[in-house]
Amino acid sequence: MLALLTSPEYAIFSMALVVMLGIGTIEAIGLGLGHLDVDADVDGNVGSDSLLGWLGLKTGLPVLIWLTAFLGCFTLIGFAIQQIATAVAGVPLHWSIAGGAGLIIGVISNAYVSSGLARLMPEYESTVIDTDDLIMRRATVLEGVSQRGHPARAKVVDQHGQAHYVMVEPHHDSDIIAQGESALLVRRAGPTFFIQPDSDTILRPL
Template sequence: MFSQMLTPAYLPFAFSFVLMIGIGLIEAIGLGLGQFDLDGDFSGDGDGGMLSWLGLGGELPILIWLTSLLGCFTLAGIALQQGMTAIGGAPLPWLGASGGALVAGAALNTFAANGLARILPGFETTVISTDDLLRQRGTILEGTARRGAPARAKVVDRHGQAHFVMVEPHDDADAISSGETALLVRREGQVFFAVPDRPASLRLP
């Protein structure tokens, strides 16, 4: 079967299988493209439109939907080529098989995606204002934050989502070192100003 998958008639399905495994591994180790703001949830309005027909009518992250579609396309393609080989003695050319498998796979994925949406935990998309990060604590990730020389910090909002912002100390004389936490007290543009979580007598000059 493995050698058969490397023949031209099966190559589209071998490629989709490898791509499905790759996306699945990315999701499994927690590096989903959502971390780079490419992931998303699709919500339909339940009116039976095209999105609902494609299986995007419920809340389901796009990468999971895509992984399901690739799996259905692969299974439909292999089944089609196996069936044509059994009936006619040879598989279809890869282009014709791909078209047939895409139609069959999309139809099959409608049921698979809707089933996954019911099984998987609910996904929530939380959108917050930048100013909502004020009065939250951030941790300096690298370097030392000084006035005029902001450092990158990680802030976890009330929903548990991480944000990465540039931070300067609120007071001119302060400096906030890597690993220290500080309270964000104001913002100017993209830069937050913070008070370090240590007594004033211990703050770096």
């Protein structure tokens, strides 16, 4: 069996299986990579939305769960293709032919699998937020000192009680926010949020 899985005709599917199991293990031991904030700025045209929806990426599932489902589909379909080819022709297909067919059928199959998983796990759909939804929420600086040009890592909790870790700089050039202090997120530029200390949020304009 091991010789079969490591043969050139099956190797691409075996590698996909190993990656899938690795992602599953990371999730199982609680590292929480499936909840990383993925801030991908995609042009909001109809073509992009349709493609993402067709791939199953607009279901609200975390990206790593979607990827795990895709790898599972690709692996199972690839093994099935090679087994059928062996039964019919006596030998498996070349890995590139089987891999191409497995990729196409796997993408199509995963669109349905992702939709099914999203229905089974509605909490993912209800707690997905846009990054800009964190603005006007309070964050606590966890590491370092936040000053202009030198962002620090901070923790902010969204309306669903989920923690997000972001990089923050003061909104005003003269402000310095030390570790352990809280501040209000007032705007965002790319991956960096700008904050105003709680001590003078009322006193100074944004």
